[in-house]
Amino acid sequence: MKLRVDLLPHGSYSDTVLVIDVLRATTTAVTYLERGAEALLLTASPDIALGLKWQPGLTDEAGDPLRDDRYLLGGERGGLAIPGFDFGNSPVEAAQQNFTGKTVIMNTTNGTGAAHIAAQSGSRVLLASLTNAHAAARRAKALALEEIAIVCAGTDERVGLEDVYAAGVIAEYLLALGELSVDDGARIALTLRRSAGNPLEALSSSVHGQTLERLGLGEDVRYAAQVSESTVVPVLSDLQDVEGALRFVAG
Amino acid sequence: MKLRVDLLPHGSYSDTVLVIDVLRATTTAVTYLERGAEALLLTASPDIALGLKWQPGLTDEAGDPLRDDRYLLGGERGGLAIPGFDFGNSPVEAAQQNFTGKTVIMNTTNGTGAAHIAAQSGSRVLLASLTNAHAAARRAKALALEEIAIVCAGTDERVGLEDVYAAGVIAEYLLALGELSVDDGARIALTLRRSAGNPLEALSSSVHGQTLERLGLGEDVRYAAQVSESTVVPVLSDLQDVEGALRFVAG
Numbered sequence: 001m002k003l004r005v006d007l008l009p010h011g012s013y014s015d016t017v018l019v020i021d022v023l024r025a026t027t028t029a030v031t032y033l034e035r036g037a038e039a040l041l042l043t044a045s046p047d048i049a050l051g052l053k054w055q056p057g058l059t060d061e062a063g064d065p066l067r068d069d070r071y072l073l074g075g076e077r078g079g080l081a082i083p084g085f086d087f088g089n090s091p092v093e094a095a096q097q098n099f100t101g102k103t104v105i106m107n108t109t110n111g112t113g114a115a116h117i118a119a120q121s122g123s124r125v126l127l128a129s130l131t132n133a134h135a136a137a138r139r140a141k142a143l144a145l146e147e148i149a150i151v152c153a154g155t156d157e158r159v160g161l162e163d164v165y166a167a168g169v170i171a172e173y174l175l176a177l178g179e180l181s182v183d184d185g186a187r188i189a190l191t192l193r194r195s196a197g198n199p200l201e202a203l204s205s206s207v208h209g210q211t212l213e214r215l216g217l218g219e220d221v222r223y224a225a226q227v228s229e230s231t232v233v234p235v236l237s238d239l240q241d242v243e244g245a246l247r248f249v250a251g
Numbered sequence: 252m253k254l255r256v257d258l259l260p261h262g263s264y265s266d267t268v269l270v271i272d273v274l275r276a277t278t279t280a281v282t283y284l285e286r287g288a289e290a291l292l293l294t295a296s297p298d299i300a301l302g303l304k305w306q307p308g309l310t311d312e313a314g315d316p317l318r319d320d321r322y323l324l325g326g327e328r329g330g331l332a333i334p335g336f337d338f339g340n341s342p343v344e345a346a347q348q349n350f351t352g353k354t355v356i357m358n359t360t361n362g363t364g365a366a367h368i369a370a371q372s373g374s375r376v377l378l379a380s381l382t383n384a385h386a387a388a389r390r391a392k393a394l395a396l397e398e399i400a401i402v403c404a405g406t407d408e409r410v411g412l413e414d415v416y417a418a419g420v421i422a423e424y425l426l427a428l429g430e431l432s433v434d435d436g437a438r439i440a441l442t443l444r445r446s447a448g449n450p451l452e453a454l455s456s457s458v459h460g461q462t463l464e465r466l467g468l469g470e471d472v473r474y475a476a477q478v479s480e481s482t483v484v485p486v487l488s489d490l491q492d493v494e495g496a497l498r499f500v501a502g
Contacts, residue, residue: 184412
């Protein structure tokens with residue numbers, strides 16, 4: 001079995017792909033499913049997400065469009081909530097809600113884009129974070145035939161230390177589960193995991209961690225630094241019912 | 252001053268760029284200039300290089316095309332010499348020759364492409380390797396106004412541990428020369444440099460180092476692992492006289 005770590009999304013994937021956007025999309029995705037969400041729809045754009053918010057052509061007595069109450073919208077641009085969305089991209093906020101029976105429509109700056117790149121070619125696509133690291137590693141190991149690719153989303157096309165660190169944590173779990181031939185990306189991630197301090201130190205020192213801290217979202221960084229607290233792994237569903245959106249369910 | 256390390260070439264560059272392809276293009280480039288070459292022409296394709304080999308329209312008495320004896324051709328594809336080229340991309344081979352008065356036309360799988368990406372936007376472009384690491388750092392520091400970007404060429408669009416390690420060596424020198432704000436890529440490179448063993452261990456353990464060893468080119472890996480043996484830094488010249496080729500001279 002081969003292990004490949006892409007420090008940014010690029011190229012194509014032949015087998016099982018773990019997409020990581022620790023700060024914060026994949027951490028939040030895990031939390032939505034933990035808090036009862038039936039499914040996640042990762043859209044290619046905010047507009048696709050907003051288009052799903054309303055029931056097409058229906059209005060209430062005052063003539064206002066009628067909300068489609070199956071859906072809630074969560075997302076961010078530059079760390080901030082998107083106008084018209086119900087939630088930001090905050091795992092702390094998500095952890096305080098109950099999403100039972102709801103589908104959460106997500107659009108974020110980096111994570112949802114990375115998932116779309118992975119889904120173009122990968123035969124199995126999972127979302128991973130530090131919070132579900134062990135479960136994600138076990139699930140990927142069970143699904144993969146020849147190769148596990150860990151794809152780091154990064155931030156605005158720049159490598160994110162937090163994602164590479166998390167890739168190293170998952171790579172360590174995978175190595176404990178059996179023999180793997182690792183590429184240079186995996187070796188870099190493993191080195192970083194072993195040398196960059198504990199998870200909170202690593203996440204707090206990353207450029208994106210510092211940006212979130214400045215935006216008053218430091219609690220999200222601390223939440224995202226928890227390792228293997230969850231056993232939920234979002235898995236790309238075979239059922240893709242909305243164009244331009246990837247449907248993930250708890251695997 | 253900012254320091255940015257791109258673990259693969261991407262994006263655009265506003266200021267001073269150091270292009271690294273330790274195994275082997277930039278190491279060999281330094282060696283050509285050390286051994287007397289007047290200039291290097293890094294071409295966008297092997298065909299452009301081969302087109303410069305002959306004097307256009309001229310033949311000898313037997314009707315064979317006449318060689319343009321200003322030029323020598325060096326390059327590789329997949330580690331192997333290109334048919335019609337005079338040299339492979341081997342620093343060991345280059346170190347045994349005298350290139351005085353010659354221009355060496357180079358085309359390689361990754362390094363020349365990375366240099367072309369850097370030259371599209373960078374205002375000053377230098378070639379760096381482990382062999383000229385200290386000189387390259389000092390030169391970049393002297394030239395840069397706001398940002399030094401170290402661009403790792405990688406191998407076939409995959410991150411190369413050898414390039415990231417060398418970026419970490421140069422980043423360490425730069426930090427010793429003055430205060431810098433570093434991005435996550437630089438922090439990853441610095442961590443790797445401090446944790447991945449000595450230069451020869453790092454280069455030998457990289458995927459591309461192992462490929463070269465298998466091809467019988469292990470001497471090149473050992474040559475490329477020498478740190479700061481040379482003070483020659485190839486600098487992109489203001490004079491770009493051949494279309495599709497970047498002219499570098501000793502800086």
